[in-house]
Structure formats: C-alpha cells, structure tokens
Amino acid sequence: MKIKTFETSLQSSHSIIVPDQIANHYLNKGYKRVVVEIVFKEKSVQFHAALQKIKERYHITFNKQNQKKLGIFPSDYFTVRLLEDTSKYGVEIPEEFEAVLQSDPEALQIFDTLTAGKKRSIIYYILKIRNTQNRIDKALIITENLKLGIRDHKELIKRL
Structure with missing residues (x-):
C-alpha cells in the first residue's frame, strides 16, 4: 500500500x-477515495474521504469533530x-x-x-451507534426495510 505524506493547514473551516501531484497519484490508480491519517502534536485520527476537485484544486473534507x-x-x-482505500464500500463496515x-x-x-454514496x-449511520446490540437492531431494521423496497434514508432507519 503506497503512502503519500504532506504538511498543510485548513483551507476552509472543514477542508x-x-x-495535485499527490491527488493525481491516487486518481491515476483508480482511487477516488482514500484513507486519511492526520497527525498533530503526537495525536492522530484516521478516516475515509473522497478526493474532490473544487475550483481546479483537490480537497478532502476534514470535519470539526476530528479537528477537535x-x-x-x-x-x-x-x-x-x-x-489507498481498498475497502469494499469506501469506508470500513461495522x-x-x-x-x-x-x-x-x-x-x-x-x-x-444501491449507489456507493x-x-x-x-x-x-450505523457507525454512529455506540452500543453493539443497538447496532445489530438497527442493521436488522435497515435490512428488513430494504427488502420491503424502502430506499428513502429517513424511512429506511425506522421500525415499521
């Protein structure tokens, strides 16, 4: 797995x-999504993200929660x-x-x-649930709703 490192600061409040050279390295290999590790003062966070081109520059979203x-x-x-993000869905599945x-x-x-997004x-949504049993319960609800033909996110997570 190839690792590319660079130093930067926040471009905006969340990105x-x-x-270009680093973004193109991954894009040319077919990786629009990457695993990002950010290190600051001996602390680090790791998350999955998309390489997004905005106004001729490549950006990665870096949310406030991870900044904090x-x-x-x-x-x-x-x-x-x-x-390189080699996960099946572009994020690690619980x-x-x-x-x-x-x-x-x-x-x-x-x-x-379903679409990748x-x-x-x-x-x-499931990753945000901390309790294991609640994750299982919500996963069961979602799979049952998928089989019923429900695709709307708000309806998909509701128990019928």
Missing part, C-alpha cells in the same frame, strides 16, 4: 487542499498521510452490519444494488 479531537485551529499546520448482511443474502443483494450513508 484541506491535497497537492486533535486540537487543531485554523492557523495550525499538521501532517497528512494518504493511503462487523455487526456485515454479519447481518451475510446472514441475509436477499438484503445483501439489494444493498449491493447511499451504501456509505447507511454504514456511517
């Missing part, structure tokens, strides 16, 4: 600029490491959701027909 974890302010410089999908081939087949949205 950083990726040098590291104690980063707008004037701070920090180290960014990008790695093991509870993966187990539910594996136990229900029909739901897995339907889930795999919709899949990630569902996965991120």
Whole structure:
C-alpha cells in the first residue's frame, strides 16, 4: 500500500487542499477515495474521504469533530498521510452490519444494488451507534426495510 505524506493547514473551516501531484497519484490508480491519517502534536485520527476537485484544486473534507479531537485551529499546520482505500464500500463496515448482511443474502443483494454514496450513508449511520446490540437492531431494521423496497434514508432507519 503506497503512502503519500504532506504538511498543510485548513483551507476552509472543514477542508484541506491535497497537492495535485499527490491527488493525481491516487486518481491515476483508480482511487477516488482514500484513507486519511492526520497527525498533530503526537495525536492522530484516521478516516475515509473522497478526493474532490473544487475550483481546479483537490480537497478532502476534514470535519470539526476530528479537528477537535486533535486540537487543531485554523492557523495550525499538521501532517497528512494518504493511503489507498481498498475497502469494499469506501469506508470500513461495522462487523455487526456485515454479519447481518451475510446472514441475509436477499438484503445483501439489494444493498449491493444501491449507489456507493447511499451504501456509505447507511454504514456511517450505523457507525454512529455506540452500543453493539443497538447496532445489530438497527442493521436488522435497515435490512428488513430494504427488502420491503424502502430506499428513502429517513424511512429506511425506522421500525415499521
């Protein structure tokens, strides 16, 4: 796995600029999504992100929650490491959701027909749930709703 590192600061309140040479390295290899590790004062966070081109420059979203974890302010410089995102969905799937999908081939087949963004949205929703049993319960609700033909996010997460 190839790692590219650079130093930068916040471009806006929620993004950083990726040098063209580094962004193109990943894009030319077919990786629009990358794993990002940001290191600041011996603390680090790691997350999945998309390389987004905005006004001829490549950006990565760096949310306030991760900035706060590291104690980063707008004037701070920090180290960014990008790695190839080899995950199936562009984000690591919680093991509870993966187990539910594996136990229900029909739901897995339907889930795999969703757009990549919709899949990630569902996965991120489940990742926000801290309690293991609640993750399993919500995964079961989502898979049942998928089988009922529900695709709207707000309806997908509701128990019928």
